[in-house]
Amino acid sequence: MVKQRSALERIPAYKQGAMPSTSDVVKLSSNENPFPPLASVRDAVAAELEHIHLYPSMAAPELTTRIAKLQGVAPENIVLGAGSVEVATQLVQASAGEGDEVMFAWRSFEAYPIIAIGAGATPVQVPLTHDERHDLDAMADAITERTAIIFVCNPNNPTGASLTHAEVRSFLDRVPSDVLVVIDEAYEHFNRDAETAIGIDLYREYPNVAVLHTFSKAYGLAGLRIGxxxxxxxxxxxxxxxxxxxAVSALAQTAASASLDAEAELAIRIDDIVAERDRVTSELRAQxxxxxxxxxxxVWLRLGDDTTRIDAALTEAGVLARAFAGEGIRITIGSPDANSRALTALAGVHAGARG
Ligand SMILES: Cc1ncc(COP(=O)(O)O)c(C=O)c1O
Known part of the structure; x- marks a missing residue:
């Protein structure tokens, strides 16, 4: 056996959302955007195919400048990666190593512990509150001299709970100024909470804050990997x-730029997804x-010991969701038809499992 880092034995394997094996199955397991690529984005990517024999620009000056303008910061403040998961990896690698702690709420985005252990650091997982939110007081209490970086996922994956600006500000007031706090806003476009924390405003106010964004979710570019x-x-x-x-291909850079050109068109799609989320939520409550x-x-169903049984019922009905055994099931908002399939399947589940 060749030398391998023993710390890797502690890394939980990243479980990709289940992949459909037949066309009659709906995949609601990876928080993907149900809409097909916009024609303008597809055309821009097609034109860029001419150049795939060349390396992409690492500095990506055009896209970087655009994003900087959008966020009201300087281009030097923007760093791209192959998906925000790669940028999260950069953030941890730049901040934490052997002997350092990487803190985050749990359950949250499952890449956090993988990235932390991969960097040789120790993950510190602070349980969510009973209402599925970050326990920011407990997180502040858990800070030690070894804490190097803290992830705050807003809204949280997989529970969907959002943190208010006031809550995150009070938390930041308790975080030492040499600890980097990363506000992961992968799902920000779907957030309709008027009180929500706004990462970029907190970045302006607290020099130890960084904000993470992705083109995978609202912009629908999950397959091109850019954040x-x-x-x-x-x-x-x-x-x-x-x-x-x-790591960030020219195809991804071009698609991101074209998506920024299409913000108005994308906003309609985002509104549709939010409307579907609200329909699914109220129908599930009615059930x-x-x-x-x-x-x-x-949406997130906290099901505890019933998780595996109910996930099996969904699978049986051709609905692939994301189950966390013993905890609950996360169901992505897909097309209206796919969502209705999930609702019908859940309506058929034994009522004893509800509530
Ligand atoms: C909270 C959160 N952050 C980051 C990501 C990473 O997304 P990507 O690497 O596609 O940008 C995800 C993906 O599911 C996520 O849920």
Missing amino acids: YAVAQADVAANLRKVAVPF GWNIGDSQANF
């Missing part, structure tokens, strides 16, 4: 040092399921 961080220039420079060289408000493109 970015907004960070202070010194942090951003370090992120570029640990970034995988040339008797006890679910909280989700501010993301998925």
Whole structure:
């Protein structure tokens, strides 16, 4: 056996959402956007295919400048990655190593522990409150001298709960100024909570805040892998040092630019997804399921020991959702037909499991 890092034995394998094996199955397991690519984005990517024999620009000046303008920061504050998961990896690698702690709420985005252990650091998972939200007081209490970086996922994957601006500000007031706090806003476009924390405003107010964004969800570019961080220039420079060289393809850069051109068209799609989320939520409540408000493109059923049984019923009905054994099931908001399939399947589940 060749030498391998023993820490990797502690890494839970990233479980990709189940993949459909037949066309009669609906995939609501990966928080993907149900809409097909916009024609304008598809055309821009098709034109860029001419250049795939060349490496992409690592600095991506055009896209970087556009995003900087959009966020009201300087281009030096923007760092791209192959999906925001790669940018999250850069953030951890730049901040934490052996002996350092990486803190996040749990359950939250399942890549956080993988990234933390991969960097040689120790993940510190702070349980959510009973109403599925980050327990920011407990997180602040759990900060030690070894805490290097903290992820705040807003709204949270998989529970959909959103944090208010006031809550996150009070939390940041308790975080030492040398600890980086990353506000992961992967689902921000679906967030309709008027009180929600706004990462970019917190970034302006607290020099130890970075914000994480993705083109995978609202912009529907999950397959092209592109996301970015907004960070202070010194942090951003370090992120570029640990970034995988040339990881962000020119196709992804072009698609992201074309998507920014199509914000108005995309906004209609986002509104549709939010309307579907609200329909699914109220129909599930009418069926008797006890679910909280989700501010993301998925809903969360806390089912405990019933999780596996109910997931099997969904699978049997051709609905692939994301089950976390012993905890609950996250169901992505898909097309209206797909959502209705999920609702019909859940309506048929034994009523004893609800609430
Ligand atoms: C909270 C959160 N952050 C980041 C990501 C990563 O998305 P991507 O790497 O596609 O940008 C996801 C994906 O599911 C997520 O749920």
